[in-house]
Amino acid sequence: MVFVFTWLRAVLLFYRSIAPFMLGISGLILAAVLLPALHEGWGEGLLPGLLLTKLATAPVVWYLSEQLRPGQYWFYFNLGVSRRRLWSGVVALDGLLFLGGVLAMRAGVA
Template sequence: MTLLLTRLRATLLFYRSVAPFMAGISGLLLLAVLVPALLEGFTHDLIFRLLLAKLATAPVVWYLAEQLRPGQYWLYFNLNISRRQLWTGVVALDAGLFLGSALLVRAVLS
């Protein structure tokens, strides 16, 4: 239980450092694609297509995070958490937040 809690806290801490990139891409997808499509009446599988587009941007964010802060992983390595585990948690958390935001936008505009 302690190991799971430590990994969850480390994932949240790491997400905080990459959240500006992730939230910026989410905002662009929601405001520039989803809102106009919903106003035009196109709703068939749009949210899940946008979720796939959002997941496709994860390698770009990973690369930008590596370039801007190359020594950011020392704390997580000391906690015995690999980069893959960190990024898996961050992508899952961000996908969940994006899906929730998209469903909220759809509910507001419907």
């Protein structure tokens, strides 16, 4: 149980460092694709494609993170959290936040 809390705290701490990239991409996708689609009335079946597009941008953020902060993982290694667990938690958290944004936009426009 202690490891789960440590992992969650590590994921949230790591997400803070890459949130501008991830949330910026989410905002662009929502504002440039979903908002016009909802206003024109053809945004109903768009959710799976948007979610896959959002998940496909995670490797770009990973690459930018590796280039800008190459030694950032030592802190998380000392906590016992591997890169794979860290990034899987970040992608899951970001996907949930994106899904929440999509549902909020749908409720706001409808």
